[in-house]
Amino acid sequence: xxxxxxxxxxxxxxxxxxxxxxxxxxxxxxxxxxxxxxxxxxxxxxxxxxxxxxxxxxxxxxxxxxxxxxxxxxxxxxxxxxxxxxxxxxxxxxxxxxxxxxxxxxxxxxxxxxxxxxxxxxxxxxxxxxxxxxxxxxxxxxxxxxxxxxxxxxxxxxxxxxxxxxxxxxxxxxxxxxxxxxxxxxxxxxxxxxxxxxxxxxxxxxxxxxxxxxxxxxxxxxxxxxxxxxxxxxxxxxxxxxxxxxxxxxxxxxxxxxxxxxxxxxxxxxxxxxxxxxxxxxxxxxxxxxxxxxxxxxxxxxxxxxxxxxxxxxxxxxxxxxxxxxxxxxxxxxxxxxxxxxxxxxxxxxxxxxxxxxxxxxxxxxxxxxxxxxxxxxxxxxxxxxxxxxxxxxxxxxxxxxxxxxxxxxxxxxxxxxxxxxxxxxxxxxxxxxxxxxxxxxx
Amino acid sequence: xxxxxxxxxxxxxxxxxxxxxxxxxxxxxxxxxxxxxxxxxxxxxxxxxxxxxxxxxxxxxxxxxxxxxxxxxxxxxxxxxxxxxxxxxxxxxxxxxxxxxxxxxxxxxxxxxxxxxxxxxxxxxxxxxxxxxxxxxxxxxxxxxxxxxxxxxxxxxxxxxxxxxxxxxxxxxxxxxxxxxxxxxxxxxxxxxxxxxxxxxxxxxxxxxxxxxxxxxxxxxxxxxxxxxxxxxxxxxxxxxxxxxxxxxxxxxxxxxxxxxxxxxxxxxxxxxxxxxxxxxxxxxxxxxxxxxxxxxxxxxxxxxxxxxxxxxxxxxxxxxxxxxxxxxxxxxxxxxxxxxxxxxxxxxxxxxxxxxxxxxxxxxxxxxxxxxxxxxxxxxxxxxxxxxxxxxxxxxxxxxxxxxxxxxxxxxxxxxxxxxxxxxxxxxxxxxxxxxxxxxxxxxxxxxxxxxxxxxxxxxxxxxxxxxxxxxxxxxxxxxxxxxxxxxxxxxxxxxxxxxxxxxxxxxxx
Numbered sequence: 001x002x003x004x005x006x007x008x009x010x011x012x013x014x015x016x017x018x019x020x021x022x023x024x025x026x027x028x029x030x031x032x033x034x035x036x037x038x039x040x041x042x043x044x045x046x047x048x049x050x051x052x053x054x055x056x057x058x059x060x061x062x063x064x065x066x067x068x069x070x071x072x073x074x075x076x077x078x079x080x081x082x083x084x085x086x087x088x089x090x091x092x093x094x095x096x097x098x099x100x101x102x103x104x105x106x107x108x109x110x111x112x113x114x115x116x117x118x119x120x121x122x123x124x125x126x127x128x129x130x131x132x133x134x135x136x137x138x139x140x141x142x143x144x145x146x147x148x149x150x151x152x153x154x155x156x157x158x159x160x161x162x163x164x165x166x167x168x169x170x171x172x173x174x175x176x177x178x179x180x181x182x183x184x185x186x187x188x189x190x191x192x193x194x195x196x197x198x199x200x201x202x203x204x205x206x207x208x209x210x211x212x213x214x215x216x217x218x219x220x221x222x223x224x225x226x227x228x229x230x231x232x233x234x235x236x237x238x239x240x241x242x243x244x245x246x247x248x249x250x251x252x253x254x255x256x257x258x259x260x261x262x263x264x265x266x267x268x269x270x271x272x273x274x275x276x277x278x279x280x281x282x283x284x285x286x287x288x289x290x291x292x293x294x295x296x297x298x299x300x301x302x303x304x305x306x307x308x309x310x311x312x313x314x315x316x317x318x319x320x321x322x323x324x325x326x327x328x329x330x331x332x333x334x335x336x337x338x339x340x341x342x343x344x345x346x347x348x349x350x351x352x353x354x355x356x357x358x359x360x361x362x363x364x365x366x367x368x369x370x371x372x373x374x375x376x377x378x379x380x381x382x383x384x385x386x387x388x389x390x391x392x393x394x395x396x397x398x399x400x401x402x403x404x405x406x407x408x409x410x411x412x413x414x415x416x417x418x419x420x421x422x423x424x425x426x427x428x429x430x431x432x433x434x435x436x437x438x439x440x441x442x443x
Numbered sequence: 444x445x446x447x448x449x450x451x452x453x454x455x456x457x458x459x460x461x462x463x464x465x466x467x468x469x470x471x472x473x474x475x476x477x478x479x480x481x482x483x484x485x486x487x488x489x490x491x492x493x494x495x496x497x498x499x500x501x502x503x504x505x506x507x508x509x510x511x512x513x514x515x516x517x518x519x520x521x522x523x524x525x526x527x528x529x530x531x532x533x534x535x536x537x538x539x540x541x542x543x544x545x546x547x548x549x550x551x552x553x554x555x556x557x558x559x560x561x562x563x564x565x566x567x568x569x570x571x572x573x574x575x576x577x578x579x580x581x582x583x584x585x586x587x588x589x590x591x592x593x594x595x596x597x598x599x600x601x602x603x604x605x606x607x608x609x610x611x612x613x614x615x616x617x618x619x620x621x622x623x624x625x626x627x628x629x630x631x632x633x634x635x636x637x638x639x640x641x642x643x644x645x646x647x648x649x650x651x652x653x654x655x656x657x658x659x660x661x662x663x664x665x666x667x668x669x670x671x672x673x674x675x676x677x678x679x680x681x682x683x684x685x686x687x688x689x690x691x692x693x694x695x696x697x698x699x700x701x702x703x704x705x706x707x708x709x710x711x712x713x714x715x716x717x718x719x720x721x722x723x724x725x726x727x728x729x730x731x732x733x734x735x736x737x738x739x740x741x742x743x744x745x746x747x748x749x750x751x752x753x754x755x756x757x758x759x760x761x762x763x764x765x766x767x768x769x770x771x772x773x774x775x776x777x778x779x780x781x782x783x784x785x786x787x788x789x790x791x792x793x794x795x796x797x798x799x800x801x802x803x804x805x806x807x808x809x810x811x812x813x814x815x816x817x818x819x820x821x822x823x824x825x826x827x828x829x830x831x832x833x834x835x836x837x838x839x840x841x842x843x844x845x846x847x848x849x850x851x852x853x854x855x856x857x858x859x860x861x862x863x864x865x866x867x868x869x870x871x872x873x874x875x876x877x878x879x880x881x882x883x884x885x886x887x888x889x890x891x892x893x894x895x896x897x898x899x900x901x902x903x904x905x906x907x908x909x910x911x912x913x914x915x916x917x918x919x920x921x922x923x924x925x926x927x928x929x930x931x932x933x934x935x936x937x938x939x940x941x942x943x944x945x946x947x948x949x950x951x952x953x954x
Contacts, residue, residue, distance in 0.1 A: 019833070020832060020833075020835060021832055021833040024832070105832075107832070235876070269876075269878075270875045270878060270879055270880045270881065270884070271872065271875035271876040273881055274871060274872055274875040274881050274884065274885075275872065277881075278868060278872060281868075301861050301864075301865075302865075304857070304858060304861055305858065305861045305862050305865055307858070308854075308855065308857075308858025308859070308861070308862065309862075309932070309935065309936060311854075311855070311858070312512065312516070312932045312936060313512050313513055313936065313939060314512075315512075315851075331831065334824070334828050334831075334857075335828055335832075337824075337857045337860075337861065338824060338825045338828040338829070340861070340864070341821055341824075341825055341860070342825060344864070348794075348797075348798060351794055352791070352794040352795065352798070355789075355790035355791045355793070355794040356745060356790075356791035356794075357791075359790060360790050361790045361793055361794065361882050361899065361900070362881055362882055363790075364790055364794065365881070365882075365885075381880060381881060411829070411832060414829055415829065415832060415833065418829065418833070
């Protein structure tokens with residue numbers, strides 16, 4: 001693979017003009033190649049025997065979706081590290097996509113933290129400084145959570161793997177009893193909330209450029225946890241301290257889309273699984289490694305809904321949408337609306353496909369939402385965790401596109417498919433013309 | 444000026460008053476039918492009188508006032524609420540929903556649910572194995588069908604036909620009530636437009652009634668089903684719905700009627716005036732037919748793959764696709780677990796039906812749902828947005844058929860879809876919190892908001908909504924039916940006018 005990469009770099013000439021859409025399509029291609037590389041490694045090392053399982057495990061790793069089909073206890077140290085680091089790299093790639101690639105080449109440029117002022121250094125003054133700053137936050141945060149797990153009496157190696165899965169919102173675990181200790185649960189909760197927070201916000205707070213209570217996005221994100229815990233206590237976990245802690249764990253795992261598994265005993269009310277699916281769809285803050293449609297997009301959609309109501313009463317009014325003190329461009333608003341449309345379309349299409357391939361309705365809808373939001377684990381209506389190894393292989397394969405679409409915030413994947421269709425079309429058309437000419441000549 | 448000559452200026456009151464008088468006429472007719480063949484004639488007559496008196500009073504003692512947009516929303520939503528509430532009286536007085544072991548508030552809630560489901564043309568019902576349709580008299584049954592017929596074209600459209608005082612405001616009223624992106628003018632005057640809509644509607648109903656009679660229904664059943672087919676409502680006079688007849692011919696007539704009802708009435712009018720069918724020239728209708736055809740083929744194949752015979756699969760698929768795709772909501776299952784009972788199908792075909800629950804029919808028709816035009820424009824909008832990332836400097840437009848869509852209209856459609864999504868998500872959570880499982884809650888909320896009728900799981904074509912939803916959940920669904928029937932905004936913004944009035948009277952905003 002490395003040899004092929006070197007060969008490719010040596011043979012291919014840099015284009016003179018790189019268009020934004022090409023960057024986005026290349027991002028998708030990069031993720032796709034990383035998945036293939038990882039799957040090949042799993043197969044070559046014998047960690048996984050079947051190609052479809054290897055591809056599924058690799059995709060869930062790179063896309064930070066916590067739907068594993070292997071038992072990590074059967075793996076050696078190297079493979080376990082590889083498995084956790086695939087999520088960590090996937091999380092870093094998600095941060096780069098969300099904070100640099102999409103705003104610079106796609107949408108939401110006005111929300112990028114770029115402006116320099118006397119008392120504030122932005123996170124992304126330019127692309128390369130942005131990459132450096134993101135790494136400067138991502139690595140220390142991972143180390144911090146690693147220390148946290150070690151303080152909670154985890155072995156250093158296990159703690160490192162868990163920290164990588166936590167900060168990337170990946171959700172891979174080392175054993176089924178990983179979170180039996182309440183101290184580990186508390187560290188995981190803190191890590192998941194941190195991982196689902198916007199790096200832009202964290203940068204502001206770390207650099208002293210803002211106060212937490214004035215960050216509306218952060219307050220909404222934390223508030224969502226509070227509401228989630230209260231409702232889950234009402235509908236599933238119970239109001240005692242253990243129940244609240246378990247509820248907070250499940251809610252943080254859902255909102256941050258980390259998906260660490262936590263079995264919650266007791267009777268689940270019908271609304272509990274609906275609540276969790278809703279929290280997973282809402283997802284983490286924009287500018288984090290978390291998936292879902294993300295909090296900022298929901299804020300924009302709510303504001304657009306209010307604007308539409310106001311426009312019904314005052315059709316000629318000029319109404320702008322403001323977010324974080326900035327006026328959002330109409331183009332960005334359109335792109336966010338279409339993102340929601342595409343998100344729902346991907347969920348429905350995936351649910352339809354996996355339903356046809358053998359899952360029941362609840363399972364199909366849950367699996368589709370989890371895959372598109374890059375979250376796990378899928379639960380039954382009574383709250384039990386579903387092991388994806390029990391799904392047919394075709395169902396697991398059908399979920400792969402949704403994971404990649406979700407991890408890349410949909411647009412880059414759509415542009416990559418459009419580019420692929422165009423390339424194939426251009427290849428087909430000359431041949432069609434040639435065939436038609438030959439047919440005419442012969443007749 | 445004496446008290447009786449004083450007229451209170453309220454558009455909402457005036458429109459609601461006339462609407463109540465129309466409803467009362469339907470109740471009187473039902474009372475006559477019930478007197479001829481049932482036992483509750485006096486009860487329905489009492490309901491008719493109790494509806495007529497406030498209706499006539501409102502009509503006599505009020506006059507339409509200022510008609511700005513907020514007032515239009517208030518008038519339309521207020522009228523629908525009042526009509527739905529009074530519409531429950533015949534069920535209440537006839538004791539239709541009284542069962543052993545349930546309290547009066549539940550009986551009232553059930554009557555209100557059936558009334559709202561009728562007037563909003565949803566077709567979800569309280570009737571079931573505990574409360575058979577076949578036990579009801581002809582008056583109640585015909586009244587139930589009539590509620591859907593009058594709600595199909597729209598109560599306010601009916602009011603506009605007889606209310607010249609509204610003048611240009613009529614378009615606003617029709618636009619606020621009509622399904623789709625706005626009211627189309629068929630004639631220079633709004634009253635004429637409204638009248639033409641009703642003539643077309645009545646003509647279509649008569650045609651369906653004759654066709655149903657010709658294929659073997661009794662005159663009573665033919666007229667009753669024509670009412671709910673043209674209105675794409677879905678109520679039936681039989682417990683097994685259309686499955687009672689188990690006849691391909693009856694199902695064919697119903698399906699053709701539903702497709703015509705779910706097509707734009709403007710297209711029907713243009714077809715009649717130009718003496719040639721113009722339906723296939725309309726991009727929305729073409730997309731709609733493609734959607735129904737594609738879904739039918741897909742569901743048939745999936746049912747065949749599950750082991751159902753091809754003929755049975757095609758029959759079950761085409762009927763259920765058309766009835767849900769048009770927001771009709773009839774069932775052709777001859778009983779629970781039979782071919783037409785789609786809740787017993789595998790998950791694949793049910794997912795296709797779930798998509799159809801969202802899509803609905805064409806704009807300007809009697810059907811519900813998001814409407815095909817909005818979906819087509821949404822797709823075009825998505826395509827434009829993706830292309831704009833590829834070509835950032837290009838001026839790209841949203842096209843529908845051969846024409847360019849104005850940006851405000853595209854934004855309005857996008858806004859509608861966002862609010863629809865918010866209502867579906869929040870509605871599902873609330874209904875689930877009231878004790879309903881995920882699939883029943885999700886499909887029930889989509890079905891209610893889209894005025895579809897049956898949903899999935901416990902709210903299937905052979906089930907009663909009493910089995911799937913608790914009483915408070917049914918009231919939430921009833922509210923969603925009204926919100927969906929009025930295309931969201933009138934119901935959501937109906938309190939703006941009262942708020943402004945209170946604000947002016949008490950000046951609390953300044954305080």
